[in-house]
Amino acid sequence: MNAPRRAARSRPSKGKASIARVGLSALVVATAASATAVSAVSLRMARTVVTPAGRVANTRIVSLDASAQTITLERTADTALPGRYGIFTTGTSDYLRLGSVVADDGKTVTRKLLTHVPADGSLAAEAAFSGWYFDExxxxxxxxxxxxxxxxxxxxxxxxxxxxxxxxxxxxxxxxxxxxxxxxxxxxxxxxxxxxxxxxxxxxxxxxxxxxxxxxxxxxxxxxxxxxxxxxxxxxxxxxxxxxxxxxxxxxxxxxxxxxxxxxxxxxxxxxxxxxxxxxxxxxxxxxxxxxxxxxxxxxxxxxxxxxxxxxxxxxxxxxxxxxxxxxxxxxxxxxxxxxxxxxxxxxxxxxxxxxxxxxxxxxxxxxxxxxxxxxxxxxxxxxxxxxxxxxxxxxxxxxxx
Known part of the structure; x- marks a missing residue:
């Protein structure tokens, strides 16, 4: 009589094994890349927290009307606030004091200017809105x-x-x-x-x-x-x-x-x-x-x-x-x-x-x-x-x- 056959073991083909290894390698690479990205972003955030920073431009000046003593700014949650504020600029003056909002069209706000600026004064577009009001x-x-x-x-x-x-x-x-x-x-x-x-x-x-x-x-x-x-x-x-x-x-x-x-x-x-x-x-x-x-x-x-x-x-x-x-x-x-x-x-x-x-x-x-x-x-x-x-x-x- 012929001896009974042994059940053949199921083995992955070389092709499938290669695919598995490639997939695992890709996962390892992706995980390493993800971990590297997390580390890099975390380190940057930590450095930002502890590093003293200067004044940051957070406001865009749209226009200045010296005759009407008003200034128009890009509308943000801060620039639209009621009350008196200040703005750090570059140009004819380093610091301008701002009064109440006189116009708000949803995209820009116009405020009273409480600091005199010469009629020919020019201001850079980028500025920093401030709650200081007094700076000296x-x-x-x-x-x-x-x-x-x-x-x-x-x-x-x-x-x-x-x-x-x-x-x-x-x-x-x-x-x-x-x-x-x-x-x-x-x-x-x-x-x-x-x-x-x-x-x-x-x-x-x-x-x-x-x-x-x-x-x-x-x-x-x-x-x-x-x-x-x-x-x-x-x-x-x-x-x-x-x-x-x-x-x-x-x-x-x-x-x-x-x-x-x-x-x-x-x-x-x-x-x-x-x-x-x-x-x-x-x-x-x-x-x-x-x-x-x-x-x-x-x-x-x-x-x-x-x-x-x-x-x-x-x-x-x-x-x-x-x-x-x-x-x-x-x-x-x-x-x-x-x-x-x-x-x-x-x-x-x-x-x-x-x-x-x-x-x-x-x-x-x-x-x-x-x-x-x-x-x-x-x-x-x-x-x-x-x-x-x-x-x-x-x-x-x-x-x-x-």
Whole structure:
């Protein structure tokens, strides 16, 4: 009898095996390429976060009517805002102050021009819209001293606006990322009316103060030490109680100072305008705006929060994102806080401000705005901005004579 046949094993043909190997190789290459792309975008995002940047052109000037004292701008969410603003230009003037909107056709807006421009003046099309309004201390027409504050990185310039009287209360005003102390000038008059001396400070890597060794931001993790130096300056000048007012990233710096200062006993409270309360909330929001995939955000945070990442972005130390999250550390808060934040901020979302207020209703007062966007609350509604801050200061017993 013939022996029974063994069942033949099913083996892929050489052609099919080759196709499988090619497919696997393509997958590996695609995965590697994807990982490389994620790494590259994450590194770029991390570097952008920590690298001090100058003024960015975000507005296009369409036309200028010197006789009517108006300027027409491309319409954006910012240029269409009600209120008074400023615009940085090139041409006959570096900075123009803008008044109310007089025309809006959906594509452009025309605003009153509050700065005189010669009839033959020409302006470049690209400009930077700003909420500063005042860009020089002399424009306030108040007594002011130009001073130098000794900090760990060297002498940092500041403006001191003495109060008319001696309440013993000073406010240290801290500007935000990518700006200068001129950003804080809008708030000086309201504090002076309360008998409070204002100290508008600069800090490392802001373009006016000395650079740190790395020349990069640490998002408040080290910059707060310059705020601490400002407190010491004020105490040496006779201050007995200190208010901290921070704008945007300046808010993160003030919150770090509140937590770590050796002078916590003289800090009377914090006023925060459009503040960064938690950097992860900001990074998450910005990554959504840029439509970046989740792995990019995750790797960006790891780069910022690690020593190896600090080397990649040419920074100093790792940035402790957990420690900078003041919502997570809300139990450590010891001083009253007033937060002013627009729910349509557009840059620093108000989520963390709401979360901090919910976590510490005993200390945190949150005043929300709409329409005002990022650090433009004074511009949008100066009356409300002033009233809210002055009422809160009086409630804390910090106004002159209280």
């Amino acid at each position: 201390p002399e424009q306030l027409r108040l007594p002011v001293l130009s001073v130098q504050i000794e900090t760990p990185v060297g002498l940092c310039p500041a403006w001191e606006f003495p109060a008319d009287g001696d309440s013993g209360v000073w406010v240290v005003q801290v500007h935000g990322r990518g700006t200068t102390r001129a950003e804080t000038l809008r708030a000086v008059p309201l504090f002076r009316a309360l008998g409070i001396t204002s100290l508008a400070v600069s800090y490392r890597n802001d373009g006016e103060a000395p650079r740190s060794a790395s020349g990069t931001y640490t998002l408040g993790a080290t910059e707060w030490r310059d705020v601490e130096s400002a407190i010491e300056y004020a105490l040496h000048r006779g201050a007995r109680r200190i208010l901290l007012m921070g704008w945007s990233m300046g808010g993160a710096m003030c919150l770090q100072t509140e937590a770590l200062s050796a002078h916590r006993d003289v800090i009377a409270g914090l006023i925060l305008e459009s503040p960064v309360v938690d950097w992860r909330t900001v990074l998450r929001y910005q990554s959504r705006l840029l439509k970046l995939p989740a792995p990019v955000l995750s790797l960006t945070e790891r780069i910022l929060d690690s020593r190896w990442g600090a080397r990649l972005v040419r920074g100093g130390d790792a940035i402790p994102l957990d420690r900078l999250d003041r919502v997570a550390h809300a139990a450590e808060l010891r001083h009253p806080v007033l937060i002013l934040h627009s729910d349509d901020d557009g840059f620093v979302p108000s989520d963390a401000s709401h979360a901090l207020a919910a976590a510490r209703p005993d200390l945190v007062t949150l005043e929300t705005f709409e329409v005002a966007r990022h650090t433009k609350l004074w511009n949008y509604d100066e009356t409300r901005f002033t009233r809210v801050i002055q009422d809160w200061v009086r409630q804390q017993g910090l106004a002159d004579g209280e």
